[in-house]
Structure formats: C-alpha cells, structure tokens
Amino acid sequence: MTDRILGPGSTLGIVGGGQLGRMIALAAANYGLKSHVYAPDQDSPAFDVAARTTCAAYDDAEALAAFAQSVDAVTYEFENIPRATADILARHAPLHPNAEALSTTQDRLSEKDFINGLGIPTAPFRAVDTPDDLDRAIEALGLPAVLKTRRFGYDGKGQRILRARAEGDRNALFAEFGGAPLILEGFVPFEREVSVVAARGRDGSFAAFDLCENEHRDHILALTRVPAPGLTPETARAALDITKRIADALGYVGVLAVEMFLVRADGAESLVVNEIAPRVHNSGHWTIEGALTSQFAQHVRAVCGWPLGDPARVGGLSVEMRNLIGAQADDWRALLAEPGAHLHLYGKGEARPGRKMGHVTRLGGSAGA
Numbered sequence: 001m002t003d004r005i006l007g008p009g010s011t012l013g014i015v016g017g018g019q020l021g022r023m024i025a026l027a028a029a030n031y032g033l034k035s036h037v038y039a040p041d042q043d044s045p046a047f048d049v050a051a052r053t054t055c056a057a058y059d060d061a062e063a064l065a066a067f068a069q070s071v072d073a074v075t076y077e078f079e080n081i082p083r084a085t086a087d088i089l090a091r092h093a094p095l096h097p098n099a100e101a102l103s104t105t106q107d108r109l110s111e112k113d114f115i116n117g118l119g120i121p122t123a124p125f126r127a128v129d130t131p132d133d134l135d136r137a138i139e140a141l142g143l144p145a146v147l148k149t150r151r152f153g154y155d156g157k158g159q160r161i162l163r164a165r166a167e168g169d170r171n172a173l174f175a176e177f178g179g180a181p182l183i184l185e186g187f188v189p190f191e192r193e194v195s196v197v198a199a200r201g202r203d204g205s206f207a208a209f210d211l212c213e214n215e216h217r218d219h220i221l222a223l224t225r226v227p228a229p230g231l232t233p234e235t236a237r238a239a240l241d242i243t244k245r246i247a248d249a250l251g252y253v254g255v256l257a258v259e260m261f262l263v264r265a266d267g268a269e270s271l272v273v274n275e276i277a278p279r280v281h282n283s284g285h286w287t288i289e290g291a292l293t294s295q296f297a298q299h300v301r302a303v304c305g306w307p308l309g310d311p312a313r314v315g316g317l318s319v320e321m322r323n324l325i326g327a328q329a330d331d332w333r334a335l336l337a338e339p340g341a342h343l344h345l346y347g348k349g350e351a352r353p354g355r356k357m358g359h360v361t362r363l364g365g366s367a368g369a
C-alpha cells in the first residue's frame with residue numbers, strides 16, 4: 001500500500017467505535033477529513049460523529065476489505081482486534097500503527113519480552129499455561145503477585161491479586177480465568193502510577209505530552225493530573241526517554257501511551273513499565289483543552305503523514321481530568337454551570353456502573369503546582 005500523505009477531504013478509517021474513536025473522528029473533522037468508523041456494535045458512540053459507518057464483526061474478512069478499500073488510511077482505537085484483522089486491513093490501505101506494534105503489545109507476555117529486550121524494566125513475570133506453571137511461577141516470584149490474562153484485559157478485568165498461597169485451589173483459580181493463557185507478575189510496590197502519552201510521526205519525529213499522574217479506583221482510571229506533581233525532572237525525562245525508545249523500536253506511527261509505576265527505594269525514584277497502549281489513551285484526554293495540540297489531533301496528524309503539533313501545556317497551566325463513571329455523569333448540569341469546567345459526554349445510552357460516560361477537565365494553578 002502506498003503511504004501517501006493525506007490531504008483535507010480524505011477519509012480516515014477508524015476501527016473501534018468507543019469514545020476514543022469518537023474523539024479521533026471529531027479531531028479529524030476539524031482538519032477537513034471524513035471518518036469511516038468500523039465497529040461491531042450498532043450503539044457505538046463513534047457512529048454518531050462519523051461520515052460513514054460499517055457495523056460488522058472484527059473477523060468479517062469481506063466487510064474489513066470493503067471498509068479498508070473505501071478509505072485513505074486506517075487506524076484503530078481498540079487494541080484487542082485480532083492480528084488477522086490488522087493484516088487484512090493492511091493489505092488494502094496504509095495501517096497506522098502497524099500490525100506488528102499491535103500484536104506485540106496486545107499480549108502481556110510478548111509485550112514484556114519486547115520491553116525487557118530494550119533494557120527497560122517491567123515487573124518480573126512468568127507465563128502460566130497450566131496449574132503446574134502457576135505453582136512454579138509463585139515459587140519463582142513469591143507473593144503477593146498479580147495473575148492476569150495475557151490478552152483482552154482492560155480496566156482491571158481479567159486479573160486477580162494473589163496474596164497468600166492458600167488463596168483458592170490452583171485448579172479453581174485456573175478455571176476462574178476460563179483456561180485462557182495467563183501471566184503471573186511479581187507485585188510492584190509502587191508509590192504512584194504515571195503515564196506518558198506521546199506521538200511518533202511517519203518521519204520518526206517524536207512529541208511527548210508532559211508526564212501524567214494517574215489515580216485508579218476499582219481498577220478504572222479516576223483522575224489524571226498533569227504535570228505529575230512532585231517528581232524530579234530526571235524522572236520525568238527518563239519516562240519520556242523510555243517512551244521514545246519503545247516508539248522507535250516498534251516503528252510506531254500515531255499516539256501511544258506507556259503506563260509506568262513509580263517506585264521509591266531509599267529515597268531514589270525509578271520507573272517500571274506496566275503496559276503499552278498502542279492508541280490514544282484515557283490519561284491523555286486532558287490534552288483537548290490543556291495542550292496546544294490534543295492527543296486526538298496529534299494522532300490524526302501522525303497517521304496522515306503530517307507534521308506533529310506542539311504538545312506543550314496551554315499557558316504552562318497544570319491540568320486535572322476526572323472520568324465520569326456510571327452515575328457520576330448525572331451531574332452534567334452542575335458541571336456545565338461550573339466556570340472553567342470542560343465537560344465531555346460520550347453519548348452512551350445506559351450509565352452502567354463502571355462504564356466511562358464522559359470526563360471533565362479543569363485547567364488551573366501554575367506549572368508544577
């Protein structure tokens with residue numbers, strides 16, 4: 001597929017129809033592009049803002065080929081699409097990020113092997129394919145440890161902390177995960193969780209947003225603060241450097257996020273990579289109002305082969321982004337009435353518990369506040 005530079009009026013294909021796809025499509029529209037969204041669910045929030053939609057399964061080879069042929073480039077907002085799906089798309093249109101980056105990062109085992117291969121630390125880990133493997137992995141890593149499915153995990157789904165050896169019969173534990181391939185990770189005694197959201201262009205250019213600090217509740221991102229307060233400049237630089245090395249090694253084009261644990265031992269800060277998201281990321285939503293270029297605009301720029309935008313924070317202000325989970329979105333009237341609160345709602349019908357319904361961003365304070 002020739003990877004020509006897209007011009008205004010071109011059509012961007014977006015695989016995945018959630019809020020991330022919706023916000024990519026909105027950013028694309030600002031640049032005079034049309035979006036064609038492919039998703040299996042008729043209720044997809046991104047369908048509401050797209051020029052064209054295809055509602056079909058991720059393994060429908062015919063629909064995927066027709067979709068890819070109808071657009072000028074394809075990207076995705078969802079990393080759990082099968083590798084075979086990415087390969088079909090790439091046969092018919094330029095695909096960014098590339099299929100290899102997708103498959104490396106969608107399996108926690110290949111992802112950690114890849115990161116460690118760059119000399120970047122992760123939690124210690126062992127593959128667990130049988131109950132016997134689990135015993136051996138616990139022996140090697142000790143407890144507590146975190147047992148996770150290797151694929152298809154998000155928002156804490158598909159994982160469980162093991163604190164004591166007596167915790168459940170190992171066969172029952174295995175059954176709980178439905179026989180899926182697993183990974184056991186040593187527990188990282190982190191002080192805080194941080195992330196870097198960054199973009200790599202087709203020409204290898206790189207632009208990172210400032211380091212974010214993330215707070216999770218019930219395994220779901222609740223709050224992002226930027227810049228991550230109280231960290232040394234060396235740590236912030238190291239986090240950006242890790243992200244650049246990962247993006248370069250993947251030959252990555254587009255926005256990615258690298259989630260990291262900040263560990264403090266004997267007063268010294270160090271970073272341990274938790275996971276890579278090969279897509280725009282929830283911890284980058286603050287950039288819509290808080291940065292000179294939003295992560296969504298940046299992603300569109302990278303995928304189209306355009307120059308990357310300036311990722312600096314607007315006016316050097318600190319920024320806070322809160323997710324509106326489930327019924328929290330019912331406060332929309334009060335949030336609209338609050339001066340300086342930027343409300344985003346994703347157009348999802350039912351506010352189920354744990355469902356991300358929207359977010360609110362507040363700019364304030366001065367740099368480093």
Ligand code: AMP
Nearest residue numbers: 123146153156185186187188216219275
């Ligand atoms: P993940 O799905 O890998 O992003 O994990 C979800 C959350 O579980 C992380 O944001 C951490 O709060 C926690 N967690 C995951 N893995 C570990 C680990 N190896 N050690 C300590 N906490 C972890």
